[in-house]
Amino acid sequence: MPLDQIGETLASVYDSLLAEGVPEHLAALVRQVRQSAAEAGRARAEPTCADPRGDPPCPRLALVVEDDAEVRALAETLLDETELDVLGCDSAEAALDVLQARGGEVALVFADVRLAGEMNGLQLARAVATLWPRARLVLTSGHAVRRPEVPENAVFIPKPWRPIDVLLEAERAASEPPSTIV
Structure with a gap:
């Protein structure tokens, strides 16, 4: 699955997690993953290891x-x-x-x-x-x-x-x- 789709999926999950009261540590991590996924979607980096x-x-x-x-x-x-x-x-x-x-x-x-x-x-x-x-x-x-x-x-x-x-x-x-x- 491309990273931009993962980012979109995480964004939708993040919204539902916030409704459940997520600890700030996890909320910050999800925000970082969303930002990284968006940047990766633009950059399209090569995979770091083989299949x-x-x-x-x-x-x-x-x-x-x-x-x-x-x-x-x-x-x-x-x-x-x-x-x-x-x-x-x-x-x-x-x-x-x-x-x-x-x-x-x-x-x-x-x-x-x-x-x-x-x-x-x-x-x-x-x-x-x-x-x-x-x-x-x-x-x-x-x-x-x-x-x-x-x-x-x-x-x-x-x-x-x-x-x-x-x-x-x-x-x-x-x-x-x-x-x-x-």
Whole structure:
């Protein structure tokens, strides 16, 4: 999908998100994406990496978002065993910075629901589902989470999670081609 169409889609989504009361961090990010998409539509820049099925493939990234340093390190170490590159963040705001810079590379976002900072993992998941729909979303928490709060395309794994469950989601993120934006 051309970037100008993505920008138009984001603009319509942005308007509906504002009606729901979006945190200022997300609203600012959406405004930046809209501006970048409009500029890219005028400039028509060349793609930064090859087709995911071609050679060389685009780098694929797993983003671990967890404010507990020990749990984050455990998840990062586990995901290091996959073919994905791994990057950890201690807050949703830090994750959004990474996504803004490298969103096209992110195959998996593995995030705790409760995070330090102004945004929680559910707000991050909604932003990812809206702005980076190709990324596989996996949310985790030691506390009960109602399904309506979790984006439709997200997977929820309760804590304590089993390593095999996390590895299976990483494998799905790495092996399944990114979905086409419709």
